Amino acid sequence: MRHPQLNANGKLQHLLTIEGLPRETIHHILDTASNFVGVSDREVKKVPLLRGKSVFNLFFENSTRTRTTFEIAAKRLSADVLNLNVNTSSTSKGESLLDTIDNLAAMHADMFVVRHASSGAPTLIAEHLNRVRAGEVNVINAGDGRHAHPTQGLLDMYTIRHFKKDFTQLRVAVVGDILHSRVARSDIHALTTLGVPEVRAIGPLTLLPTGLQEMGLKIYTDMREGLRGVDVIIMLRLQSERMRGALLPSAQEYYKHYGLTDEKLALAAPDAIVMHPGPMNRGVEIDSSVADGPQAVILDQVTFGIAVRMAVMTILASS
Amino acid sequence: MSKQTGDSSLDAEAIYASLRDAIAASLASDPQRAIHLIGIHSGGAWLAERLHADLALTTPLGTLSSAFHRDDYGRRGLPAEMKSSSLPFEIAGTDIVLVDDILYTGRTVRAALNELFDYGRPARVRLAVLLDRGGRELPIEAAFCGLSHPLPAQSAFVLARDEHGQFTLGIE
Numbered sequence: 001m002r003h004p005q006l007n008a009n010g011k012l013q014h015l016l017t018i019e020g021l022p023r024e025t026i027h028h029i030l031d032t033a034s035n036f037v038g039v040s041d042r043e044v045k046k047v048p049l050l051r052g053k054s055v056f057n058l059f060f061e062n063s064t065r066t067r068t069t070f071e072i073a074a075k076r077l078s079a080d081v082l083n084l085n086v087n088t089s090s091t092s093k094g095e096s097l098l099d100t101i102d103n104l105a106a107m108h109a110d111m112f113v114v115r116h117a118s119s120g121a122p123t124l125i126a127e128h129l130n131r132v133r134a135g136e137v138n139v140i141n142a143g144d145g146r147h148a149h150p151t152q153g154l155l156d157m158y159t160i161r162h163f164k165k166d167f168t169q170l171r172v173a174v175v176g177d178i179l180h181s182r183v184a185r186s187d188i189h190a191l192t193t194l195g196v197p198e199v200r201a202i203g204p205l206t207l208l209p210t211g212l213q214e215m216g217l218k219i220y221t222d223m224r225e226g227l228r229g230v231d232v233i234i235m236l237r238l239q240s241e242r243m244r245g246a247l248l249p250s251a252q253e254y255y256k257h258y259g260l261t262d263e264k265l266a267l268a269a270p271d272a273i274v275m276h277p278g279p280m281n282r283g284v285e286i287d288s289s290v291a292d293g294p295q296a297v298i299l300d301q302v303t304f305g306i307a308v309r310m311a312v313m314t315i316l317a318s319s
Numbered sequence: 320m321s322k323q324t325g326d327s328s329l330d331a332e333a334i335y336a337s338l339r340d341a342i343a344a345s346l347a348s349d350p351q352r353a354i355h356l357i358g359i360h361s362g363g364a365w366l367a368e369r370l371h372a373d374l375a376l377t378t379p380l381g382t383l384s385s386a387f388h389r390d391d392y393g394r395r396g397l398p399a400e401m402k403s404s405s406l407p408f409e410i411a412g413t414d415i416v417l418v419d420d421i422l423y424t425g426r427t428v429r430a431a432l433n434e435l436f437d438y439g440r441p442a443r444v445r446l447a448v449l450l451d452r453g454g455r456e457l458p459i460e461a462a463f464c465g466l467s468h469p470l471p472a473q474s475a476f477v478l479a480r481d482e483h484g485q486f487t488l489g490i491e
Contacts (some may be wrong), residue, residue: 028399035384035403043410044437047387049397318396 004127007135011319014126014139015312017148019189026193030158033304033311039076040306049314050079053110057083058100059142060116065278066142066152069302070113073309079111097121098128105129111138111313119145119182138316140309146182151312152277153186155305157194159297160232162304163273167194173226173268175202176236176258176285179209179247183277184236192216202226203258206247223258227267235260235276238285251284261287265295273297329468331449331478331486335366338449338465339373342416345463346374354414357381359431360402362420362478366449369484370418381406383417385430410439416463420478422448425457450476450488 003020007013012025039047055074057067067083074081086100101112114122122141129137143149157167164170172191178184178201191199192215201212202220212219220226227233238254248254260274274286274296282288290296346354355378358367364382371380384404386397417431428446435441447463452470470476470490477489 032397032401035386035397035401038403039387042437043439046437048433049387049392314397318392 004123004130007319009319012316013130013135013319014122014141015150015316016123016126016139016141017189018150018153018186018193019148021189021193023193023195026154026157026190029154029308029311029315030161032315033154033158033307036076036307036310036314037304039310040303046076046078048078050074050077050110050317053079053317054108055079055081055111055113055313056104056109057081057113057142058086058104058115059084060086060097060114060121061143063115063143065302066115067113069305070140070142070151070309073306073313074111074113076306077310077313079313097124101125101128102132105133105137109137111140111316113140113142114144115142116144119147121145135319138313138319140312140316143182146180147185149182149186149277151305151309152183153190154312155301155308156183156187156234156275156277157190158304158308159275159301160273162300163297164231167191167196170196170232171198171200171230171269172196172232172234173200173202173220173230174234174236175223175226175260177207177238178203178212178236179207180239181236184234187234188212188215188217200226200230204248204254223264224267227264230268231272233260233265233268233272233274235274235280235286237277237279238281240281251281255284259283259285259287260290262289262293265290265293271295275301278302329488329490331488334449334465334488335369335486338366338447338463339370341463341465342370342447343374352414353378354416355379355381355408357383357406357415357417357435359417359419359427360384362449363418364402365478365480365486366420366447367418369486370447379408381408383431383434385427385434388430388433390426390430404434404438406435406438410435410441412440412442415441415444416447417444418447420449421476422446422451422459422461422464423454425455425459428459429457449478449486452476 005014005016057070059067071081121144122139126139141150174184200218200220201208202223276298280286280291356367356371358364382405384402386401445462448461449465451464451467475491477491479487
């Protein structure tokens with residue numbers, strides 16, 4: 001059976017996950033994005049590629065930043081954008097979710113951008129639409145549970161390619177709460193697909209999922225050891241709600257061991273770049289002097305994120 | 320598909336020379352007015368580059384992509400190897416000569432004009448093409464043209480550039 005994100009012609013109908021995407025497809029998305037970077041600098045910051053299309057931002061989980069960048073991306077492509085913040089009841093979620101989708105599809109939505117706290121919700125929606133409206137509607141996963149955040153993964157790859165050019169010579173460290181991070185999962189799949197020879201996972205054992213070694217990663221619980229010689233550092237947000245459980249003693253303790261400071265950054269390659277998907281917890285996973293320092297490319301990620309999302313929308317819409 | 324080259328009426332270098340001379344004559348008649356050349360990717364960009372050198376223009380050279388504004392985007396999507404527009408000068412108030420290799424339906428020029436106007440409001444835009452093959456579907460005409468050579472719909476001209484920058488034209 002074909003992957004639900006592909007249509008009958010083998011083209012991308014939806015973007016649900018980076019896992020399984022061929023290397024050429026990822027590069028094609030990044031190449032397309034590079035053409036959109038300049039659009040934001042024009043006098044008219046708009047191109048008409050999605051003129052007359054309706055993009056529904058369907059956020060079942062709050063996110064101002066991701067929703068905003070999708071909204072800007074869609075608007076720069078001249079689409080009409082509707083933002084829906086849907087609060088779900090915990091009961092009968094599956095049924096009400098697809099009812100919502102059917103209703104919005106009946107309003108002639110062309111694209112759904114879906115953020116959901118449950119892993120697999122965008123896939124469920126895409127599979128449903130493949131059954132009832134095959135080829136008519138596109139779905140973009142804007143983050144589902146712990147599963148995937150493919151556009152964040154792609155914009156991270158765009159950022160790395162922009163600054164480092166060649167993936168096949170890099171050492172990349174992913175640092176922090178990998179267990180709960182859909183960003184980390186998408187990044188790791190993308191990095192390995194693009195041929196990065198050394199991907200390191202750094203964090204306390206309680207925040208590292210099992211199976212990382214099987215994916216070819218090197219595991220480090222000592223951050224200093226793990227950062228030695230790396231070219232790219234991807235910091236992850238420590239979600240404060242995790243601190244209430246037994247996974248971590250305290251934010252201060254975490255900062256001491258896994259917070260990125262200038263002193264720890266000095267162990268990486270001298271031209272290493274520091275990335276963070278945002279929002280940052282300064283003084284928890286990253287020190288302000290690093291976040292605002294010359295090696296941080298965190299705001300570049302945000303800027304590139306718009307071009308990457310424009311590229312994804314354009315490619316899906318022409319599938 | 321048969322490919323025929325060497326048709327004496329399609330000496331690309333001679334056609335290019337007549338286009339170049341037409342633009343040069345216009346420049347000579349109005350020497351006070353500086354023009355900016357902008358080539359449409361990819362054949363038009365080659366031509367504009369060559370014209371820019373041969374006419375010894377000192378104004379910066381631009382290139383333009385029509386991909387964002389094409390009216391067949393819904394059917395064809397973006398080209399696989401798309402090149403971006405590069406306009407390293409102010410468009411507002413500028414006298415522009417837009418350069419393309421083949422003028423056919425006029426749709427590429429329409430899309431290129433839309434792209435151009437996203438950068439500003441030029442004072443004037445004229446069109447220069449190597450070859451006009453007829454078959455217009457829009458009210459667009461060239462101010463400078465190397466040669467008019469009608470071609471049936473099922474055929475296409477293909478401009479190529481060798482390593483010395485010399486042009487050849489084929490029909491497919």
